[in-house]
Amino acid sequence: MATATLKGRPTLTRRPARHRLLPYLLSLPALLVCIGILVPFATAVAYSLQRYNSSLPYLRKWIWWGNYQTFLTDSAFWNTVYVSLSYTIWTVGIELLLGLAIALLLQRTTRFNNAAAIACLLPLMIAPALAALMWKLMTNPDFGILSYLVGLIGLSDFRWASSPSTAMFTVVLIDVWVYTPFIMILLLAGLRALPRQPFEAAELDGVPASFVFFRITLPMLMPYILTAVLFRLLDAIQQFDIVYAMTQGGPGDRLMVFQVQAYLERFQYLNVGRSAAFLMVLWLITFILSNLFIKNWLRLRERARGAV
Amino acid sequence: MASKISGGAVLRAAARIIVLLFFLFPIFWVFLMSFQTNQQILRIPPSIFFTPTLENYTALFSGRLQTASGSLDIAFIKNLLNSIILSSCSVLIALILGVPAAYAFARFKFRLGENIAFTLLSFRFAPPLLVLVPLVAYFQMIGLSDTYIGLIWVYQLICLPLILWIVRGYFEDISPDIEHAYRVDGHSWAKTFFKIAIPLARPGIAAAALLSFIFAWNNFVFALILASADKQPVTVGALAFVTSAGIQYGIIAAAIVLSVTPTLLLALYAQRYLVEGLSLGAVKG
Numbered sequence: 001m002a003t004a005t006l007k008g009r010p011t012l013t014r015r016p017a018r019h020r021l022l023p024y025l026l027s028l029p030a031l032l033v034c035i036g037i038l039v040p041f042a043t044a045v046a047y048s049l050q051r052y053n054s055s056l057p058y059l060r061k062w063i064w065w066g067n068y069q070t071f072l073t074d075s076a077f078w079n080t081v082y083v084s085l086s087y088t089i090w091t092v093g094i095e096l097l098l099g100l101a102i103a104l105l106l107q108r109t110t111r112f113n114n115a116a117a118i119a120c121l122l123p124l125m126i127a128p129a130l131a132a133l134m135w136k137l138m139t140n141p142d143f144g145i146l147s148y149l150v151g152l153i154g155l156s157d158f159r160w161a162s163s164p165s166t167a168m169f170t171v172v173l174i175d176v177w178v179y180t181p182f183i184m185i186l187l188l189a190g191l192r193a194l195p196r197q198p199f200e201a202a203e204l205d206g207v208p209a210s211f212v213f214f215r216i217t218l219p220m221l222m223p224y225i226l227t228a229v230l231f232r233l234l235d236a237i238q239q240f241d242i243v244y245a246m247t248q249g250g251p252g253d254r255l256m257v258f259q260v261q262a263y264l265e266r267f268q269y270l271n272v273g274r275s276a277a278f279l280m281v282l283w284l285i286t287f288i289l290s291n292l293f294i295k296n297w298l299r300l301r302e303r304a305r306g307a308v
Numbered sequence: 309m310a311s312k313i314s315g316g317a318v319l320r321a322a323a324r325i326i327v328l329l330f331f332l333f334p335i336f337w338v339f340l341m342s343f344q345t346n347q348q349i350l351r352i353p354p355s356i357f358f359t360p361t362l363e364n365y366t367a368l369f370s371g372r373l374q375t376a377s378g379s380l381d382i383a384f385i386k387n388l389l390n391s392i393i394l395s396s397c398s399v400l401i402a403l404i405l406g407v408p409a410a411y412a413f414a415r416f417k418f419r420l421g422e423n424i425a426f427t428l429l430s431f432r433f434a435p436p437l438l439v440l441v442p443l444v445a446y447f448q449m450i451g452l453s454d455t456y457i458g459l460i461w462v463y464q465l466i467c468l469p470l471i472l473w474i475v476r477g478y479f480e481d482i483s484p485d486i487e488h489a490y491r492v493d494g495h496s497w498a499k500t501f502f503k504i505a506i507p508l509a510r511p512g513i514a515a516a517a518l519l520s521f522i523f524a525w526n527n528f529v530f531a532l533i534l535a536s537a538d539k540q541p542v543t544v545g546a547l548a549f550v551t552s553a554g555i556q557y558g559i560i561a562a563a564i565v566l567s568v569t570p571t572l573l574l575a576l577y578a579q580r581y582l583v584e585g586l587s588l589g590a591v592k593g
Contacts, residue, residue, distance in 0.1 A: 026412035029405040043442035125575040127526035290433040301590040
């Protein structure tokens with residue numbers, strides 16, 4: 001459309017003008033998708049400022065900060081904050097430690113190590129909802145292999161996701177199973193991309209291994225660790241699939257993470273406004289985290305591009 | 309001294325075995341379950357020795373299950389088909405939309421360019437429900453609710469950022485000099501794009517396409533909210549199995565095996581590109 005108006009002009013001015021428009025034309029579809037998504041986002045913001053229950057549409061009304069104000073004294077809200085944060089801290093903490101340990105274990109480029117790294121990556125390629133289903137089969141009280149195995153060591157009454165005291169442990173375990181490979185594979189790539197010289201110099205000087213790890217490996221690996229951890233933090237705080245597939249937030253409200261709570265508010269209690277307010281709080285957290293993330297990620301990306 | 313070194317090596321080897329066991333055992337066990345009858349699954353103690361049966365798979369493929377209380381319809385093959393349609397169409401659309409945009413972002417500095425690129429990236433990190441909840445109402449308004457087109461559109465939230473940022477990196481790695489030379493020869497811009505730029509970036513485009521296929525396939529929440537049983541992919545369909553009465557555990561296991569096999573095979577095939585894809589192009593494998 002824009003180029004058509006240029007027809008008939010002298011060729012000299014036509015080329016640069018077309019050239020200036022070209023990138024816009026090329027990215028136009030992507031731009032349209034952006035706008036297509038920003039509209040529902042704005043609607044969600046509006047919902048969060050309304051009293052809006054879809055079973056009582058005639059009571060719909062702007063209440064501005066009302067939904068957020070009730071959060072301050074709402075134990076369900078604080079429970080959600082607490083559950084989401086503990087889920088995030090437990091999963092990402094364990095995944096970082098385990099992922100780093102496995103990456104160090106598989107650091108040397110041997111055929112076995114490469115095959116093992118790929119094998120470890122498989123859980124990450126399984127849909128988290130299906131992974132939860134797999135663990136559901138394994139922790140079934142009647143025939144689950146894991147229920148049988150913990151029974152052998154005397155924990156015959158271990159009820160995994162269906163008991164309030166072990167539900168968090170169970171979903172964290174599944175999350176660790178699915179996502180540890182993510183941190184592991186990024187750190188493994190980072191370890192293998194580190195320059196050799198500092199390590200060779202340290203070996204020549206006979207520096208102890210712990211010193212090498214804390215003073216050379218860890219600092220040089222930090223950009224990779226930061227990117228991987230922020231990536232995981234962003235995903236973990238938004239956890240939905242595993243928790244929903246395992247217990248739908250139960251038993252009771254033991255696993256009510258943000259998105260599961262918002263889902264139930266919307267589709268079970270039909271409370272659209274409150275659901276949107278929950279999601280806006282979550283969005284604010286992810287917005288801050290993603291700004292941090294993008295800074296680190298860009299630095300790492302430039303380094304990868306520069307290393308070519 | 310020598311025994312001390314081998315002691316460490318033994319420890320490390322043992323650690324490697326434990327790691328592999330932890331990550332692979334669940335897959336192995338569910339795979340075994342899918343070839344067992346209900347009686348074999350309910351055996352105590354569980355055993356890895358049994359006569360394998362294909363009855364779980366035949367029940368899934370025939371779509372009918374004979375039980376004591378009568379026959380039961382299983383729509384799992386429909387779910388599998390939906391997954392294939394949704395994932396491949398989403399990737400195709402994302403390629404058509406994303407590759408030219410990636411090229412624009414890599415080759416031109418233009419106003420709004422980075423803004424669009426980062427807005428798309430931020431979609432990857434925004435809570436999906438935030439967009440989905442209002443979208444339910446909008447889709448009902450414009451007649452897109454419970455259609456493949458509507459779902460494929462929403463799947464762009466996963467596929468487009470991935471394609472855009474990975475392919476952009478590949479375009480940036482290719483020197484523009486070759487394209488300039490071809491242009492100087494008198495070829496049009498479009499011809500340069502299709503004959504030079506795209507073929508040179510083909511490995512990156514292929515990697516991004518494979519990865520976004522995997523992520524689209526594994527998505528759960530979009531279809532859970534926007535699709536009825538008729539349009540649901542395997543992730544949602546398999547979960548519905550668990551709650552439906554009369555379904556045998558072996559059939560659930562077989563459904564899981566069928567659902568995860570495509571992504572596992574693709575991941576093995578695309579293993580060289582996984583690191584780059586998972587980090588959205590920030591880390592090279």
